[in-house]
Amino acid sequence: MPFWQDLTHRDFPEALEKTRVAVLLTGALxxxxxxxxxxxxxxxxxxxxxxxxxxxxxxxxxxxxxxxxWIFNQFEGTITISPDILVAFYSNVMKGVFKHGLRYLLVxxxxxxxxxxLETAAKDATEKGDRVVVIVNWWRDLAESARATVLETPEGHxxxxxxxxxxxxxxxxxxxxxxxxxxxxMKYRIISGQYRKDLIPKATFGDPSKATQEKGKLIMEQASDxxxxxVNQLEKHELPILPSEEP
Ligand SMILES: [Zn+2]
Numbered sequence: 001m002p003f004w005q006d007l008t009h010r011d012f013p014e015a016l017e018k019t020r021v022a023v024l025l026t027g028a029l030x031x032x033x034x035x036x037x038x039x040x041x042x043x044x045x046x047x048x049x050x051x052x053x054x055x056x057x058x059x060x061x062x063x064x065x066x067x068x069x070w071i072f073n074q075f076e077g078t079i080t081i082s083p084d085i086l087v088a089f090y091s092n093v094m095k096g097v098f099k100h101g102l103r104y105l106l107v108x109x110x111x112x113x114x115x116x117x118l119e120t121a122a123k124d125a126t127e128k129g130d131r132v133v134v135i136v137n138w139w140r141d142l143a144e145s146a147r148a149t150v151l152e153t154p155e156g157h158x159x160x161x162x163x164x165x166x167x168x169x170x171x172x173x174x175x176x177x178x179x180x181x182x183x184x185x186m187k188y189r190i191i192s193g194q195y196r197k198d199l200i201p202k203a204t205f206g207d208p209s210k211a212t213q214e215k216g217k218l219i220m221e222q223a224s225d226x227x228x229x230x231v232n233q234l235e236k237h238e239l240p241i242l243p244s245e246e247p
Pocket of ligand 1: 158
């Protein structure tokens with residue numbers, strides 16, 4: 001169970017001999033419908049990190065449990081971090097990891113608002129030296145076939161997919177009696193601090209009615225397996241590049 005924060009500084013060199021990969025979780029503290037916890041985007045990646053720590057030697061860092069939640073900032077309980085602070089923070093953590101000689105940093109990102117900021121930070125942190133950041137936007141990049149098989153309605157925010165996943169990982173935190181359903185569509189990208197609650201009513205984008213624990217289990221298990229495969233691939237210095245398609 002190689003959790004970075006559990007090691008002493010004396011243990012650290014030995015842990016480093018066993019791996020070239022560190023894992024960082026990035027999430028958010030933000031409203032997720034009326035039925036899911038504020039920490040949903042941390043709770044789900046955390047489950048995946050446990051699976052990585054159980055099955056590989058990769059060093060799992062403490063997560064960054066706050067993110068860019070600007071769009072949800074009018075909802076109770078949401079805390080958002082400014083993009084410039086987030087980029088600087090990510091980049092500092094990434095450089096701190098590489099300073100120790102690890103070659104690959106696998107970021108398991110749980111929140112869409114962080115994705116662009118992670119890329120900006122990763123460009124800065126990998127500018128020099130033999131360093132690679134792999135960003136996995138897990139809800140989009142992992143468990144594609146499980147999602148296609150089990151989900152009956154489109155994915156979203158506090159929708160069928162995310163609700164099922166929390167039902168599997170932390171069922172005691174799901175309140176289906178208060179489930180919310182909304183899906184505001186926009187032809188154009190509308191940005192307005194004033195109209196946030198109109199653009200994403202009830203902090204929901206989608207319909208959780210068909211969510212089940214079983215669906216969540218299948219998605220989370222497939223996602224865990226894919227991440228473990230990815231760590232093993234990086235340990236062999238293989239970048240996760242897909243074969244190019246025929247022109
Ligand atoms: Zn979420």
